[in-house]
Amino acid sequence: MRIAAMHVTPIALGDPPLLNAAGLHAPWCLRSVVELVTDGGLSGLAEVPGSSAVDAALAAVRETVIGSDPLNWHALRAKLAERCSPETSVARGDKPWDGRTRVQVYSALDVACLDLQGKAFGVPVATLLGGIVRERVPYSAYLFYKYEGAGGDLAFGTDLRATGWAAARQRAALEPAGIVAQAQAMVREFGFQSIKLKGGVFEPAQEVAAIKALREAFGPAVPLRLDPNALWTVETSLKWGRELEGVLEYLEDPARGQEGMAAVRRALKLPLATNMCTTSFDDLPGSACHGSENIILTDHHFWGGLRASMELAAHCRAFNRGVSMHSNNHAGISLAAMTHLGAAMPNLGYALDTHYPWQEEEIIVGGRMKFEDGCVVLPKGPGLGVELDRVALARAHENYRRCGLTERNDEIEMRKKVPGWKFAATRW
Amino acid sequence: MRIAAMHVTPIALGDPPLLNAAGLHAPWCLRSVVELVTDGGLSGLAEVPGSSAVDAALAAVRETVIGSDPLNWHALRAKLAERCSPETSVARGDKPWDGRTRVQVYSALDVACLDLQGKAFGVPVATLLGGIVRERVPYSAYLFYKYEGAGGDLAFGTDLRATGWAAARQRAALEPAGIVAQAQAMVREFGFQSIKLKGGVFEPAQEVAAIKALREAFGPAVPLRLDPNALWTVETSLKWGRELEGVLEYLEDPARGQEGMAAVRRALKLPLATNMCTTSFDDLPGSACHGSENIILTDHHFWGGLRASMELAAHCRAFNRGVSMHSNNHAGISLAAMTHLGAAMPNLGYALDTHYPWQEEEIIVGGRMKFEDGCVVLPKGPGLGVELDRVALARAHENYRRCGLTERNDEIEMRKKVPGWKFAATRW
Numbered sequence: 001m002r003i004a005a006m007h008v009t010p011i012a013l014g015d016p017p018l019l020n021a022a023g024l025h026a027p028w029c030l031r032s033v034v035e036l037v038t039d040g041g042l043s044g045l046a047e048v049p050g051s052s053a054v055d056a057a058l059a060a061v062r063e064t065v066i067g068s069d070p071l072n073w074h075a076l077r078a079k080l081a082e083r084c085s086p087e088t089s090v091a092r093g094d095k096p097w098d099g100r101t102r103v104q105v106y107s108a109l110d111v112a113c114l115d116l117q118g119k120a121f122g123v124p125v126a127t128l129l130g131g132i133v134r135e136r137v138p139y140s141a142y143l144f145y146k147y148e149g150a151g152g153d154l155a156f157g158t159d160l161r162a163t164g165w166a167a168a169r170q171r172a173a174l175e176p177a178g179i180v181a182q183a184q185a186m187v188r189e190f191g192f193q194s195i196k197l198k199g200g201v202f203e204p205a206q207e208v209a210a211i212k213a214l215r216e217a218f219g220p221a222v223p224l225r226l227d228p229n230a231l232w233t234v235e236t237s238l239k240w241g242r243e244l245e246g247v248l249e250y251l252e253d254p255a256r257g258q259e260g261m262a263a264v265r266r267a268l269k270l271p272l273a274t275n276m277c278t279t280s281f282d283d284l285p286g287s288a289c290h291g292s293e294n295i296i297l298t299d300h301h302f303w304g305g306l307r308a309s310m311e312l313a314a315h316c317r318a319f320n321r322g323v324s325m326h327s328n329n330h331a332g333i334s335l336a337a338m339t340h341l342g343a344a345m346p347n348l349g350y351a352l353d354t355h356y357p358w359q360e361e362e363i364i365v366g367g368r369m370k371f372e373d374g375c376v377v378l379p380k381g382p383g384l385g386v387e388l389d390r391v392a393l394a395r396a397h398e399n400y401r402r403c404g405l406t407e408r409n410d411e412i413e414m415r416k417k418v419p420g421w422k423f424a425a426t427r428w
Numbered sequence: 429m430r431i432a433a434m435h436v437t438p439i440a441l442g443d444p445p446l447l448n449a450a451g452l453h454a455p456w457c458l459r460s461v462v463e464l465v466t467d468g469g470l471s472g473l474a475e476v477p478g479s480s481a482v483d484a485a486l487a488a489v490r491e492t493v494i495g496s497d498p499l500n501w502h503a504l505r506a507k508l509a510e511r512c513s514p515e516t517s518v519a520r521g522d523k524p525w526d527g528r529t530r531v532q533v534y535s536a537l538d539v540a541c542l543d544l545q546g547k548a549f550g551v552p553v554a555t556l557l558g559g560i561v562r563e564r565v566p567y568s569a570y571l572f573y574k575y576e577g578a579g580g581d582l583a584f585g586t587d588l589r590a591t592g593w594a595a596a597r598q599r600a601a602l603e604p605a606g607i608v609a610q611a612q613a614m615v616r617e618f619g620f621q622s623i624k625l626k627g628g629v630f631e632p633a634q635e636v637a638a639i640k641a642l643r644e645a646f647g648p649a650v651p652l653r654l655d656p657n658a659l660w661t662v663e664t665s666l667k668w669g670r671e672l673e674g675v676l677e678y679l680e681d682p683a684r685g686q687e688g689m690a691a692v693r694r695a696l697k698l699p700l701a702t703n704m705c706t707t708s709f710d711d712l713p714g715s716a717c718h719g720s721e722n723i724i725l726t727d728h729h730f731w732g733g734l735r736a737s738m739e740l741a742a743h744c745r746a747f748n749r750g751v752s753m754h755s756n757n758h759a760g761i762s763l764a765a766m767t768h769l770g771a772a773m774p775n776l777g778y779a780l781d782t783h784y785p786w787q788e789e790e791i792i793v794g795g796r797m798k799f800e801d802g803c804v805v806l807p808k809g810p811g812l813g814v815e816l817d818r819v820a821l822a823r824a825h826e827n828y829r830r831c832g833l834t835e836r837n838d839e840i841e842m843r844k845k846v847p848g849w850k851f852a853a854t855r856w
Contacts, residue, residue, distance in 0.1 A: 069559075072559030073559045074558045074559035074560070074561045074772060075560065075561060076559075077774075078561065078774065120549075121548075123499060127500065130502045130735065131497075131499065131500030131501045131502035132500060132503070281742075281746040282746070284746045284747065285716060285746070285747055288717070289716070289717075307558065314739035314742065314743070315742070318709040318710070318712045318713070318743070319712065319713055320713070346502050346506065
């Protein structure tokens, strides 16, 4: 079996004006869809965060990919490592989504090859990752402070016909009551059993108040998380972390860097999770040395694929770390991949993050994937178990062409609302 | 696909009187052959170190195994972990082969399930481990101090008709000249490109002299290794280690324990390898903390299988450790499994250990596996690529019944030659 063709399709999906440490989401989020086609006509899919940089990196490895055996990941990965020059592999920066292009290339090809392999063998990707330990993979409600608006073609406007979650996802949420209302609508629609609030937007007192309001509204049986995206100093983390002991399931990335996180972790009776201080295999010795976190949030797009994420899970088991998953905006191919990973990960200890409820469009056959009691049921069928809806893909690609964005930049977007706004790596 | 039957066959293979830190090899080495048969009639093989303890542990999990899906390792492993009581999992002891029964059970079932999976999908086990990076897997010449004799039915006698390596493997080797002669015969027969001497038998001066004689005989292009099996103090390791700087490829387990090894490693300009101080996933945090070794020698029988060994390889890559393989006496099923692992391990940096040349019998179709220039060529065919020779298996099982051994005990065997001999965890 050989890879005969590789198609990369940049797409844009409507995204509401969500606030975060880095600024504001643009009306469109970008993804790139990768399709590998074998000489036998099988099609393997993957989806990665979209940018002109990742598209260029994927284009640069095309000749390496064509002709390769999708069953031999080790050989392909070695060739990719040789081909990916250091320039395509920028260090992870300050901002939450600052990924490294090289690992996204690995991720795209790892996932698409696993999809092909599953189709060739007639088994789900989760089986190829070692076997299915759960058919229903739990996700969390991912709350955002936001301005009013739906994103996409409505830009900052709203769809006045919307009801239920579709209406709630358009409403502003800028204080505790708005966050609680958002949570209630999202939980009602999707059945999530855990709740995460993206913080790092307002001063800690306001975000802690929102968490306390959520606790008040949902009670102690619903695990809560807060993610200030490393904008707090160690001192601020200690002050507000103490307020959250016994309230949060975990506090995600309060402070910056492994040493800062370790200092917070030593002092607090509160588990710390990270997708910012321990974000690659190169960071694992430092994590072991400093003891920077209790839980590592993998993201197969940024750790180099599903197989690499399973290696991270094995590390977490040996080093007494919990493991769960981080998310950026994504469509159904990534949701399927995340669900296969969650289905196969023996030591998955927490509901996964997903931005999925914030999008309305889909590029796979059957449209939006369903949540049952906050879980995604592992797709049936071999490989990832999803197929491209080519009409929807063409529409999403047309959105990409129309929207004019070529990379994510929440700072520029934020300045449209708050002139002169600047990202600060440490804010409080 | 379900596992319908599980057969465990204890076997004995003739083994010459090889000396090591723990005493003397008995005339027979024990293995247990595990065969899983699916409802569709596929047969999956594995081989583990033999003992009444491992046979009892395998018998204890039989009901757990029967009915399980061999494609779902994670689910089976979770059930095995639940079933394996702490009593079946003794801590690793002082002696080199002191394994833990539980991981041997995992290993047997991991390998047999991978063999089934490969047969079901029509691909080699190495493909299931992520892909083949080398078709020819290099092994090292594994030298032993030994008394004269062939083992097996000849016990301590010799076969006077033997020539070549068959004759050399019967000859005594108790001083440097004998070790060099043994190496020359073994290298001539198998084409090995690296040489390991099992030490911990004589005082360090004598073993270092043997290494220097090997260097003299083979020149600097042939990597050399010495394994005193942790019988040296830190001081002794430093004294003799300095003599070996620039001579050895690596020094294996000079001193006992991660802290002792780390003290030696800090002081010497000589890579240290281990299969004694870092022998399980539970030991990895200590290894990271102390920096106890440069190279971890996996052994899929003792690390819980081929998939677990791949997880160890991923750890080694992240923590800047080299990785290679340890061996006990074994037959062709284990050699095939080791070869698939070596073929799939991207960061394999050293020729693997194998006791294989010391045996003459085989239990697989086609008889003894061949070495080409010290390498085993990855077996063709799906799964492990080997099949049971049931006549040979019955003969090896009859040897087991006749020999009367139920566990390995080199101390008892040594006392037959040196009355009152006692194992000492630290000797020099």
